[in-house]
Amino acid sequence: MKFQPAIASIIPEEALNKQWNKWLKRAPLRPTVVNRTLSPITNLLFDYPPEVRRHLQLTIDYYLSHGTLPILQQLRDSFDSSQQQSKSTTSGIASIPGIDVVSCGYDIFNLSSKNCLLDLTENDKNTWIDANNNGHIYKIPDGFFVLSQTDLLTTYGSTIFSNLSELWQNPFYAIEHDSWGFFGFGASHSRREIIEQYRYKLAWTRQQVLLYTLSISSFPIPRLHKLARLAISKLPSSFDPRSTEIWKQFFDAYGTHYVIRSDIGGLMLGEDYFESCLIEKYNKTWIRDQLSIRYWFFGSINEQSEQHTLKVDKIFKQNSISILKLIGGQDFVDVYDKQKWLSTVKNRPQPVSYQLAPIYTLLSEGPQRKALEQATIYFRSSAVNESTPYVQRLQNSPFTSPLPKLECSVAQLRKKRAKVQ
Structure with a gap:
């Protein structure tokens, strides 16, 4: 028999009961771990x-x-x-990838998926065959449909955004049945994101591959999931801005919108942040040229062979922050081997676009729908009202830029243009 903590003195076996009592007295003075609950460090x-x-x-x-x-x-x-x-x-047959996003709620403030709202009951008769993946068969929930994409490589290009309105109204997001449009989109309080979005210009360079589009039937709309139906039934039939806790709980769980359609596939996305002064000193064409060289592996085989021999201008390299993101496929594949990445997308496709509608459009006309619509507008307005002064404070506060200071005074620009002329 072994006791922890150990007892220093050696006691004959016949005195085991005395040893036990002695150990009981010492254990509280020198406790030790007797079991452990483990969790992966991930x-x-x-x-x-x-x-x-x-x-x-x-x-x-x-x-x-x-x-x-x-x-x-x-x-x-x-x-x-x-x-x-x-x-x-x-x-059996696997569910189609993307079903955990389409029909689910969406938080437009933080741009993240929430709990699903619609019933995802499946049957083996409602299936779709993926012609791009060796005829793999997927189950489709009742009330959903799939549109195959015949042109896999659909989009390649660079876009320079001047403001956040342009950023949200990009090919990744679309809004239906919502007169407020993109009001409240991205109204989060992340200091890093706010600095990047408001201090710098942003350029997106993307290579997109679409395999299929997963959509909800517009009529009849699939039934609500029983938990979502229960949550909605608990909401008041009128909205009182002085009592918003239950509405906040609902939006925390489901968001204000839900995804009605999504393009499924893969996306290589290069995000480049730079001072707006860089456009004034050079121009957008020059910046796009630098982006095409930086992301030479996005283009076609011919473009790759041409661009790979070029180098990004030292000025642009020193005055920009570059972030590369992969959506879909293997995320640890060699990014310079685009064909290898594309071959993994068919087995691990992910949503690359979101078409949204307000959750209240799922309800029939009546007091509860009206109350949910008013609550949605109230929370969107509150998010904008809270984020606006926050952004203004950040814009006016001292800021240590990770990028070098560019000389962009009017006099210097005139001098530069005069030399060119």
Whole structure:
């Protein structure tokens, strides 16, 4: 028998009862851990992107299985193997990717998906065959339909945004049945995002591949999920701005809008932030040229061979912040091998666009729909009213830019133009 903490003195076996009593007295003075509840360290990264958590978990799984740290290719092979094993052990037909977004609520303030609102009951008769993925069959919930995309590589280009209104009204978002349009979009309080969005100009360079479009039937609209139906039934039939707690709980759970349609596939997105002065000193054409060189691997094979031999201008490299994002496919694939990434999109497609409508449009005309509409407008207005002074304070507060200070005075620009002339 072994006791923790250990007892220093050695007592004959026949005196075990005395030893036990002695241990009982000493244990409270020197307690020790007797059991542990463990959790993967990936759970600590709850505020990191899913790609980071997945990469860490794959690394841990590989180390536990092989006793060594993997190289990137070994991680890819391990992931492919786990995907094949998952497919072989899953009974029946899988649900179509994107069903966890379409029909679900959407938080327009933080631009994030929420709980699903509609009934996702499936049957084996309602299926769709993916011609781009070896005829793979997916189950489709009742009241949903799929439109196949025949042209896979549909979009490549760069867009420079002058303000947030232009940013929201991009190919990624669309609004239906909402007279308030994009009012309240992105009205979050993240200091980093606010600084990037309001201090700098933003250019998006994207390469998009679409596999299919997943939509909700416009008539008849699918039934509400029983939990969503219960949540809506608990809402008051009139809106009182002095009592908003229950409305806040509802919007925290479901958002103000829901996704009625989404293009599913993959997206390579380059985000570049730079001082507006850079456009004044040069021009948008020059900036787009630099972006096409920086993201040479986005283009076609011919474009890649031409652009890969060029280098980004030192001025643009020093005066811009570049962020590359991957949506869909393997997130740890070599980004310079676009064909390799594209080959993984068909097995792991994700939503690349969102068509939204207010949740209150799901309800029949009546007092409850009117109350939900008023609450929606109230919370959108409150978000804008709260974010506006916050943004103004940030714009007027001292700011240490990570980018070098550009000389963009009127006199200097005139001198530069005079030299050119």
